[in-house]
Amino acid sequence: xxxxxxxxxxxxxxxxxxxxxxxxxxxxxxxxxxxxxxxxxxxxxxxxxxxxxxxxxxxxxxxxxxxxxxxxxxxxxxxxxxxxxxxxxxxxxxxxxxxxxxxxxxxxxxxxxxxxxxxxxxxxxxxxxxxxxxxxxxxxxxxxxxxxxxxxxxxxxxxxxxxxxxxxxxxxxxxxxxxxxxxxxxxxxxxxxxxxxxxxxxxxxxxxxxxxxxxxxxxxxxxxxxxxxxxxxxxxxxxxxxxxxxxxxxxxxxxxxxxxxxxxxxxxxxxxxxxxxxxxxxxxxxxxxxxxxxxxxxxxxxxxxxxxxxxxxxxxxxxxxxxxxxxxxxxxxxxxxxxxxxxxxxxxxxxxxxxxxxxxxxxxxxxxxxxxxxxxxxxxxxxxxxxxxxxxxxxxxxxxxxxxxxxxxxxxxxxxxxxxxxxxxxxxxxxxxxxxxxxxxxxxxxxxxxxxxxxxxxxxxxxxxxxxxxxxxxxxxxxxxxxxxxxxxxxxxxxxxxxxxxxxxxxxxxxxxxxxxxxxxxxxxxxxxxxxxxxxxxxxxxxxxxxxxxxxxxxxxxxxxxxxxxxxxxxxxxxxxxxxxxxxxxxxxxxxxxxxxxxxxxxxxxxxxxxxxxxxxxxxxxxxxxxxxxxxxxxxxxxxxxxxxxxxxxxxxxxxxxxxxxxxxxxxxxxxxxxxxxxxxxxxxxxxxxxxxxxxxxxxxxxxxxxxxxxxxx
Numbered sequence: 001x002x003x004x005x006x007x008x009x010x011x012x013x014x015x016x017x018x019x020x021x022x023x024x025x026x027x028x029x030x031x032x033x034x035x036x037x038x039x040x041x042x043x044x045x046x047x048x049x050x051x052x053x054x055x056x057x058x059x060x061x062x063x064x065x066x067x068x069x070x071x072x073x074x075x076x077x078x079x080x081x082x083x084x085x086x087x088x089x090x091x092x093x094x095x096x097x098x099x100x101x102x103x104x105x106x107x108x109x110x111x112x113x114x115x116x117x118x119x120x121x122x123x124x125x126x127x128x129x130x131x132x133x134x135x136x137x138x139x140x141x142x143x144x145x146x147x148x149x150x151x152x153x154x155x156x157x158x159x160x161x162x163x164x165x166x167x168x169x170x171x172x173x174x175x176x177x178x179x180x181x182x183x184x185x186x187x188x189x190x191x192x193x194x195x196x197x198x199x200x201x202x203x204x205x206x207x208x209x210x211x212x213x214x215x216x217x218x219x220x221x222x223x224x225x226x227x228x229x230x231x232x233x234x235x236x237x238x239x240x241x242x243x244x245x246x247x248x249x250x251x252x253x254x255x256x257x258x259x260x261x262x263x264x265x266x267x268x269x270x271x272x273x274x275x276x277x278x279x280x281x282x283x284x285x286x287x288x289x290x291x292x293x294x295x296x297x298x299x300x301x302x303x304x305x306x307x308x309x310x311x312x313x314x315x316x317x318x319x320x321x322x323x324x325x326x327x328x329x330x331x332x333x334x335x336x337x338x339x340x341x342x343x344x345x346x347x348x349x350x351x352x353x354x355x356x357x358x359x360x361x362x363x364x365x366x367x368x369x370x371x372x373x374x375x376x377x378x379x380x381x382x383x384x385x386x387x388x389x390x391x392x393x394x395x396x397x398x399x400x401x402x403x404x405x406x407x408x409x410x411x412x413x414x415x416x417x418x419x420x421x422x423x424x425x426x427x428x429x430x431x432x433x434x435x436x437x438x439x440x441x442x443x444x445x446x447x448x449x450x451x452x453x454x455x456x457x458x459x460x461x462x463x464x465x466x467x468x469x470x471x472x473x474x475x476x477x478x479x480x481x482x483x484x485x486x487x488x489x490x491x492x493x494x495x496x497x498x499x500x501x502x503x504x505x506x507x508x509x510x511x512x513x514x515x516x517x518x519x520x521x522x523x524x525x526x527x528x529x530x531x532x533x534x535x536x537x538x539x540x541x542x543x544x545x546x547x548x549x550x551x552x553x554x555x556x557x558x559x560x561x562x563x564x565x566x567x568x569x570x571x572x573x574x575x576x577x578x579x580x581x582x583x584x585x586x587x588x589x590x591x592x593x594x595x596x597x598x599x600x601x602x603x604x605x606x607x608x609x610x611x612x613x614x615x616x617x618x619x620x621x622x623x624x625x626x627x628x629x630x631x632x633x634x635x636x637x638x639x640x641x642x643x644x645x646x647x648x649x650x651x652x653x654x655x656x657x658x659x660x661x662x663x664x665x666x667x668x669x670x671x672x673x674x675x676x677x678x679x680x681x682x683x684x685x686x687x688x689x690x691x692x693x694x695x696x697x698x699x700x701x702x703x704x705x706x707x708x709x710x711x712x713x714x
Contacts, residue, residue, distance in 0.1 A: 026057040029104030033147045034235050039110045043082040052078040056102035068094040068338045096340040141230040148204040148234050161194035161214050176212035204234040205271045236273035242332035244268050244346035251350045255318040266305040268332035282337030287329040290322045319387045324352040354389030356447045361458035372468045373431040382421035393446030403440035431469040439463040474500040474556035476568030484573040487540040498530040500556035509558040517553040520544040540574040541608045578613035578664025584672040592681035598645035605660045613664035615639050622657035649678045
C-alpha cells in the first residue's frame with residue numbers, strides 16, 4: 001500500500017473518511033452517518049455536495065429530510081445540494097431523515113485545507129510538506145472514527161490494521177484501555193487479517209478517545225513488529241438535551257427601569273461535543289406569566305441567555321401591575337436552535353422591585369384622643385396609606401412630632417405589623433395645668449423618596465388631645481421626709497409634723513392622716529394636723545433599724561368620692577447613747593495541769609453601741625481571796641486581754657470573775673465569770689472530767705475557815 005493509495009482512500013474530492021463500515025444486513029437509518037468533506041471556496045447553487053443513503057428497510061415510505069442550514073436541501077434520491085451560492089456554512093451540517101418506519105441523523109464535518117493536511121499527517125505519521133515518509137513502517141494503524149450510539153448488531157467492523165510485509169505466519173495483537181484494560185472487551189482485532197471491530201454501543205460523553213497499541217507477533221507470541229499506536233475517536237451525536245443545572249433562577253429589576261435593562265442570565269449545559277452544533281445552544285422565551293400589561297415584557301438574547309426588559313419604564317410600574325412577579329419558561333435548544341435540535345426548559349422568576357415613588361399619606365387630617373390625667377400609654381393609633389411594597393423601607397413609616405410637645409410628654413412609634421403610628425403619653429398629664437393639647441405629626445418613609453417625588457400636605461396630621469380630670473391623691477412635701485433623733489427619747493416626744501397638699505386645686509377637699517406602716521409600733525400621727533409622736537422607746541439597736549435609720553410610712557387621704565390616697569415615707573436617723581454594757585467572749589477555757597505555757601486564753605469584748613460608747617475597754621480581775629494569787633490579766637489592745645496562770649493548778653474547774661468597762665459617758669461595766677477547766681493531758685489527749693474535783697470557791701472557803709481556826713488557837 002503506497003501513500004498515494006492511502007490519500008485517495010481517506011481524502012477523495014468529496015468524502016474524506018468513511019466512519020463506519022456498511023453492514024451486510026439492512027440496518028434502518030443512514031447507511032453512513034458521518035462524513036468529512038473539504039471546504040470549497042464556495043458551494044454553488046444546485047451543485048452536488050454528496051449523496052446520503054437512508055434506508056428504513058421497508059421501502060422509505062413518506063421519507064423527508066431536514067438540513068440544519070436552510071441554504072441546503074436533500075433531494076429524495078439523497079443528493080445534498082445548495083439552494084444558492086454559499087461561501088460560509090460553519091463547521092458542520094446536520095441532516096435529519098424521517099420516514100414512516102424510522103428516523104436518523106447524519107453529520108457532515110467541513111474541514112479547512114490545513115485541517116485536511118493535519119489529519120493526513122496524523123493518520124499516516126508522515127513528516128514534511130510533501131507527505132513523504134522518512135522511513136517505511138511495517139504496521140500501518142490509521143486512526144479510526146466511530147459514531148456513538150450505534151445500533152446492533154455487534155460486533156461491527158470499524159477499521160483495519162495493515163502490515164506491509166504480509167500476514168502469513170503472524171498474528172495481530174491489540175491491547176490497551178478498552179481491550180484488556182477496563183473497560184475491557186470493547187474492541188477486538190482479527191488476529192489473521194487485522195480487522196478492528198467494536199463489540200458494543202459507545203458513549204462519547206463517557207469516553208471520547210481510546211489510545212490502543214497494536215503489534216504483530218509470531219505463532220509463539222513473540223513480538224515481530226510494533227507496538228504501534230492506534231487512536232480511536234468517538235464521534236459525537238446529538239444525544240444529550242440541554243440542561244439547566246443552577247436553578248432556581250431568580251432575577252430582580254427595579255420598577256421604572258429603562259428599556260433594555262439586563263435582569264439576569266440563563267445558562268444551560270449540554271454534555272455533547274462543545275465544538276459541534278450538538279452543543280450549540282440557542283435560548284427562547286416560551287411563555288410569560290402573567291401576560292399583562294404586555295405579553296412580551298422581556299426578551300432573551302438567543303446566544304448569551306441574557307434576559308432584558310423590552311417595555312417602556314412607564315409599563316414597568318409595580319403599583320399598577322397585576323403581580324410584581326413574572327415567571328418565564330425558558331427553552332434552550334441545541335443544533336443552533338434548528339428544528340432538529342433537542343430542548344431543555346427551566347423557569348425564570350423575575351421580581352419587580354419597588355422604589356419609593358409614593359409618599360405615605362394620613363387617612364385623615366385630624367385625629368382625636370382622650371386621656372385621663374396621671375395615666376401613661378398609647379392613646380391613639382394614626383393610620384396612613386402607602387402604595388409601595390409593604391416588605392420594603394419604601395412602605396414602612398417613620399413618625400415624628402414636629403409641634404406641640406415642649407415638655408416631651410408624648411412619643412410616637414411605628415407599629416411594625418400595621419404601619420400605624422402609636423401615639424403614647426410617656427409623662428403623666430396634669431389636668432390642672434392644661435386640659436387640652438394639640439400635636440402636629442409628620443410621617444415619612446424609612447427609605448428616601450426618589451428625586452421627582454416629595455412629601456405633601458397629606459403627610460402631616462393634627463392630633464387633638466383632651467385631658468380628663470381625676471381625683472388625685474394628696475402629695476407629701478418633701479417625700480421622703482428625714483429627721484434625726486436620739487434613741488431612748490421619752491415616750492410622747494414629737495418627732496415632726498408632716499405636710500401634704502391636694503393637687504386638685506379646683507376641688508376644695510380636706511386631708512386626714514394615718515399610720516400606714518410602723519414596723520416596731522413606735523409612732524402615732526395626729527389625723528388632723530399630721531404631728532408624729534412616739535408611743536414607745538426608740539431603740540437604735542432594734543432589728544427594725546437598718547444602718548441607724550428607722551423607716552415608717554404614712555397616708556394622706558382626701559375627702560373626694562371616692563377618696564384618693566397619697567403615701568409619705570419618714571426616715572428617722574437615731575443617734576446612739578451608751579445604753580448597752582459590753583460583753584465578754586469566750587466564757588470557757590481549758591488548760592493542762594502540767595502545761596508549760598500558762599497563757600490560758602485571749603478574751604475579747606464587744607458593745608452594741610457606737611463609738612465613742614464602745615472601746616477602748618478596761619479589763620479587770622475581781623479581788624482574789626486565798627493565801628496567794630493564782631492568775632492575772634494583761635490588756636493586749638483596745639478590745640482584747642489575756643488571762644495568765646501564775647502557777648500550775650490541780651485538775652478542777654475554776655470560775656474567774658472578770659469586769660469589762662466601756663468608754664461611754666458615763667461608762668458601763670459588766671462582770672462575767674470565765675470558767676477555766678484544768679485537765680489531765682496524756683499522749684495528746686485532754687481529760688477534763690472534773691466530777692471528783694473541788695470547785696475553787698469551796699477550796700477558798702475551807703482555806704478561810706482553816707485560817708480563822710489557826711488564829712483562834714493562837
